[in-house]
Amino acid sequence: xxxxxxxxxxxxFAFDEKKxxxxxxxxxxxxxxxAGRLKxxxxxxxxxxxxxxxxxxxxxxxxxIAWDKRIDFPGVKCLYEPDNVxxxxxxxxxxxxxxxxxxxxxxxxxxxxxxxxNIHLTKHEIRKEKKDVILMRxxxxxxxxxKTLNTLSEHMREWYGxxxxxxxxxxxxxxxxxxAISKEGKxxxxxxxxxxxxxxxxxxxxxxxxxxxxxxxYAKNVQSLYKVRDTVSAYIKKAAxxxxxxxxxxxxxxIACRLLAHAGGLEKLARLPTSTIQLxxxxxxxxxxxxxxxxxxxxxxxxxxxxxxxxxxxERGRVARILASKLMMAARADFYTGKDMSDKLLSDxxxxxxxxxxxxx
Amino acid sequence: MKExxxxxxxxxxxxxxxxxxxxxxxxxxxxxxxxxTEYREWDPNKSKPAAAIMKGLKEFPLRKDDKVLYxxxxxxxxxxxxxxxxxxxxxxxxxxxxxxxxxxxNVTAExxxxxxxxxxxxxxxxxxxxxxPVDVVFEDxxxxxxxxxxxxxxxxxxxxxxxxMIAIKARSIDVVKDPKQVYREQLSLLEKHxxxxxxxxxxxxxKDHLFALMQLKK
Numbered sequence: 001x002x003x004x005x006x007x008x009x010x011x012x013f014a015f016d017e018k019k020x021x022x023x024x025x026x027x028x029x030x031x032x033x034x035a036g037r038l039k040x041x042x043x044x045x046x047x048x049x050x051x052x053x054x055x056x057x058x059x060x061x062x063x064x065i066a067w068d069k070r071i072d073f074p075g076v077k078c079l080y081e082p083d084n085v086x087x088x089x090x091x092x093x094x095x096x097x098x099x100x101x102x103x104x105x106x107x108x109x110x111x112x113x114x115x116x117x118n119i120h121l122t123k124h125e126i127r128k129e130k131k132d133v134i135l136m137r138x139x140x141x142x143x144x145x146x147k148t149l150n151t152l153s154e155h156m157r158e159w160y161g162x163x164x165x166x167x168x169x170x171x172x173x174x175x176x177x178x179x180a181i182s183k184e185g186k187x188x189x190x191x192x193x194x195x196x197x198x199x200x201x202x203x204x205x206x207x208x209x210x211x212x213x214x215x216x217x218y219a220k221n222v223q224s225l226y227k228v229r230d231t232v233s234a235y236i237k238k239a240a241x242x243x244x245x246x247x248x249x250x251x252x253x254x255i256a257c258r259l260l261a262h263a264g265g266l267e268k269l270a271r272l273p274t275s276t277i278q279l280x281x282x283x284x285x286x287x288x289x290x291x292x293x294x295x296x297x298x299x300x301x302x303x304x305x306x307x308x309x310x311x312x313x314x315e316r317g318r319v320a321r322i323l324a325s326k327l328m329m330a331a332r333a334d335f336y337t338g339k340d341m342s343d344k345l346l347s348d349x350x351x352x353x354x355x356x357x358x359x360x361x
Numbered sequence: 362m363k364e365x366x367x368x369x370x371x372x373x374x375x376x377x378x379x380x381x382x383x384x385x386x387x388x389x390x391x392x393x394x395x396x397x398t399e400y401r402e403w404d405p406n407k408s409k410p411a412a413a414i415m416k417g418l419k420e421f422p423l424r425k426d427d428k429v430l431y432x433x434x435x436x437x438x439x440x441x442x443x444x445x446x447x448x449x450x451x452x453x454x455x456x457x458x459x460x461x462x463x464x465x466x467n468v469t470a471e472x473x474x475x476x477x478x479x480x481x482x483x484x485x486x487x488x489x490x491x492x493x494p495v496d497v498v499f500e501d502x503x504x505x506x507x508x509x510x511x512x513x514x515x516x517x518x519x520x521x522x523x524x525x526m527i528a529i530k531a532r533s534i535d536v537v538k539d540p541k542q543v544y545r546e547q548l549s550l551l552e553k554h555x556x557x558x559x560x561x562x563x564x565x566x567x568k569d570h571l572f573a574l575m576q577l578k579k
Binding site (some may be wrong): 008010087090091092094095106107108110112115118119121122123125126133162287289290 | 536
């Protein structure tokens with residue numbers, strides 16, 4: 001005799017060849033408990049309710065059990081039949097069974113139970129640690145801060161420039177200027193020798209103490225935002241090196257994380273072809289090209305990579321292709337093996353980048 | 362206020378559903394109270410089925426107690442209105458692929474009891490094949506396989522002569538092609554399996570979208 005078994009939200013059920021239910025084992029109507037059992041069962045393990053059902057079937061004289069997962073059980077032959085009768089029966093009449101067997105008292109209670117069970121299952125999925133998602137959020141913050149800091153710094157320059165234009169002019173670095181303003185502020189207090197000599201002959205207008213205090217307070221906040229940016233990017237560098245060693249080595253940790261963010265995760269990045277990786281971040285230009293036949297883009301976020309930055313303008317397209325191909329390998333190495341093979345990738349890339357290798361130039 | 366379809370009310374140019382959960386005012390900016398009953402405004406700018414009704418969809422297929430398969434549930438805004446319409450004896454199986462959206466969908470589901478969140482890819486119905494047969498399938502996913510996704514899911518889950526609704530996103534299928542061409546291609550795929558009852562474009566509520574109401578052929 002052959003029985004068909006399937007496990008659903010309400011329990012474990014066995015049907016015979018005539019689609020008659022022969023044995024069953026209901027779960028107790030506790031969503032968290034059911035979610036735990038389903039997780040285990042769907043993973044391919046045997047849960048206690050399934051085991052006791054098999055025992056019942058053996059006692060009733062069944063010699064073969066068809067199941068939608070691969071199982072071994074002493075004393076009975078288990079067959080793997082993913083589309084078996086039990087599964088369809090349970091899918092079609094699970095609702096009726098739940099009511100007939102008094103698992104729940106009415107439709108709405110059953111709906112609530114199914115809903116609760118799946119909320120638990122979904123939560124369990126979401127809860128899993130995903131390092132790539134964390135890195136994607138962090139790089140988003142760094143890029144946003146870079147953009148915002150530029151604007152904020154421009155405002156700071158214009159504001160302080162009213163008072164001491166020479167300092168604004170000579171200290172080119174935003175962060176340094178922010179530090180100088182917040183720490184020293186007053187023209188006479190500036191320590192930088194190049195700047196200090198302009199203190200008396202400045203073209204700036206006078207600022208009252210109050211005026212100066214306001215711009216200093218602002219500069220202080222700009223300065224602290226630069227510190228935030230540096231802390232987050234230091235974190236990314238460290239975390240990326242251990243989570244995606246190959247991508248970090250080939251692209252640099254920050255660009256590596258931007259690639260992750262554009263692809264939507266490490267798994268997705270690892271499945272992308274070289275050509276797509278080359279253009280990640282250049283979607284706007286790519287679609288403009290496809291729509292209007294404008295010039296196609298040569299690179300996306302990898303544009304910031306030193307090898308492209310240092311390359312001759314005419315060489316940049318070729319360099320971008322080589323870099324993208326190594327990134328493709330790196331992403332796959334990181335996702336599928338986790339092994340660090342960056343030395344080989346980097347030396348391969350160096351060899352390919354040699355100008356002697358250019359074809360027909 | 363007039364009930365224009367089961368569980369959907371219209372007042373002038375505004376749509377409402379009768380709130381299943383008292384005090385639940387998510388995803389709506391206006392709540393209209395009449396005695397103890399609360400009606401939540403269903404904004405066509407934020408929900409494609411509502412937009413389709415505003416654009417002249419003659420018959421909306423959802424009924425009280427219906428079982429619904431909703432593909433591409435996102436954070437559950439539209440789901441919450443479907444949930445009002447079908448009531449506590451109906452159920453919505455809400456499939457969503459993005460974990461970020463599913464986080465919000467879970468919150469919506471917790472509050473309502475008739476929404477079943479499923480974190481899965483609608484292109485692979487095998488992952489949720491335990492779902493019972495449904496009366497209505499609604500698809501609103503951003504994929505270039507919109508037609509095939511609908512066909513596969515309806516094949517597996519939709520009851521005979523059941524209704525299907527799809528919001529075809531021309532821009533998700535092909536950014537370059539003319540939307541009309543994209544609609545034609547998708548509809549000709551769908552026509553093999555469904556009788557197309559009505560189609561409406563969703564502008565100005567939604568750009569480059571076509572909403573189609575269909576019924577499964579025997």
